[in-house]
Structure formats: C-alpha cells, structure tokens
Amino acid sequence: xxxxxxxxxxxxxxxxxxxxxxxxxxxxxxxxxxxxxxxxxxxxxxxxxxxxxxxxxxxxxxxxxxxxxxxxxxxxxxxxxxxxxxxxxxxxxxxxxxxxxxxxxxxxxxxxxxxxxxxxxxxxxxxx
Amino acid sequence: xxxxxxxxxxxxxxxxxxxxxxxxxxxxxxxxxxxxxxxxxxxxxxxxxxxxxxxxxxxxxxxxx
Numbered sequence: 714x715x716x717x718x719x720x721x722x723x724x725x726x727x728x729x730x731x732x733x734x735x736x737x738x739x740x741x742x743x744x745x746x747x748x749x750x751x752x753x754x755x756x757x758x759x760x761x762x763x764x765x766x767x768x769x770x771x772x773x774x775x776x777x778x779x780x781x782x783x784x785x786x787x788x789x790x791x792x793x794x795x796x797x798x799x800x801x802x803x804x805x806x807x808x809x810x811x812x813x814x815x816x817x818x819x820x821x822x823x824x825x826x827x828x829x830x831x832x833x834x835x836x837x838x839x840x841x
Numbered sequence: 842x843x844x845x846x847x848x849x850x851x852x853x854x855x856x857x858x859x860x861x862x863x864x865x866x867x868x869x870x871x872x873x874x875x876x877x878x879x880x881x882x883x884x885x886x887x888x889x890x891x892x893x894x895x896x897x898x899x900x901x902x903x904x905x906x
Contacts, residue, residue: 720845729851733858737877740854743884747846750891757898764902782904789903793896 719752742804749796779827790817830832846891850884 726748734741750819764785771781794817857880863874888889 721845725844726847729847733851733854734857737854737861737880739881740850740857740884743881743888744847744850744854745886745890747850750888750895751844751846753895754891755896757902761902785903786905789899789905792903793899796895818848 715755719755722748722751738804742800745803747801749800753796760837779831783824783828787821790820793817794820846887850887853880853884856880 726744730741730744730748733744735819768781771778794813798810798813801807801813857877860876861873864870864876
C-alpha cells in the first residue's frame with residue numbers, strides 16, 4: 714500500500730517542519746518543498762502509465778494529436794504553477810503566489826490558442 | 842524513494858539553530874548570521890537537484906518542450 718507510505722512521510726515531514734518553524738522558518742519551508750517533491754517523484758511513474766494509456770486511446774479513436782498534447786501541456790503548466798504558488802503562499806508571500814498563478818493562466822491561454830483558432834475555423838466553415 | 846533528504850534538512854536546521862543560539866549567546870552575532878546563511882545555501886543546493894528532477898520529469902511526461 715503506497716498511500717500508507719505517503720501519509721507516513723507527510724506526517725513525519727509535518728512534525729519536522731513544525732519543530733523547525735519555531736527556530737528557523739527558512740528550513741521549515743525547505744522541508745515542505747522536499748516533501749512535496751519526493752511525493753511527486755513517487756507517483757510520477759504511475760502518472761506516466763496513465764498518460765500512456767490515454768494516448769493509446771486517443772490514437773485508437775483517430776483523434777487529432779494536437780488536442781491531446783495541448784491538454785497534456787496545460788495540465789503540466791497548471792501543476793508546476795500550482796506547486797510554485799503553494800510554496801510561495803506557505804511562506805507567507807501571497808502576492809508572489811498570485812503572480813505565479815496569473816503567469817500560469819496566461820501561459821495556459823497561450824497554449825490553448827491553436828485549439829481556439831481551429832474551433833473558429835470550424836465555425837467559419839459551418840457558416841455559409 | 843529517498844526520504845533521507847527530509848531528515849538531512851531537518852537535522853541541518855536543528856544543528857544550525859543550536860549553533861545560532863550558542864554563537865549569539867557568546868556575543869558573536871555576525872558569525873551566527875553567517876552560519877545561518879551557510880546552512881540555507883547548503884540545503885538549497887540539495888533542494889535544487891530535486892527541483893530540476895521534478896521539472897525534467899514534468900516536461901517529459903506532459904510533452905512540454
């Protein structure tokens with residue numbers, strides 16, 4: 714059972730972070746960053762399996778590969794932006810966290826532009 | 842899975858805080874701050890490796906190039 718391991722790591726890291734926060738808050742932040750990274754690296758293998766299955770399905774139903782890779786890119790950008798924003802917010806820097814989230818939204822918008830243009834093309838084609 | 846890094850960082854933090862207390866009690870405030878700074882830099886170099894690994898794996902999985 715991997716979830717028990719992950720919860721155990723989380724509890725231990727939380728206790729260590731709380732101990733450190735009294736004396737040295739900067740080390741408590743690093744402990745929480747490393748905990749998040751370790752948990753992510755732990756589940757990343759399973760995530761790649763899920764994405765392989767999804768891309769197999771997408772290729773089977775003869776979907777345009779552009780859309781699928783766009784969705785994947787959006788998820789990746791959103792995950793990284795969320796990670797950075799949460800660390801910044803944990804450290805009490807709400808302003809930086811909001812800026813990171815804004816940047817993530819803008820980059821996702823940029824990634825979604827090809828899909829939007831193809832949708833508009835379709836609409837123009839339908840309208841006589 | 843290597844959770845040693847969490848314990849390493851926590852241990853460095855505890856040692857640095859003890860050193861900081863001892864040095865500031867001994868009247869060496871400037872050394873206390875240098876010790877804190879060195880500890881933060883050492884821990885940051887360890888964390889940076891892991892962050893670059895995270896970014897690489899996210900890039901390869903989600904095909905962000």
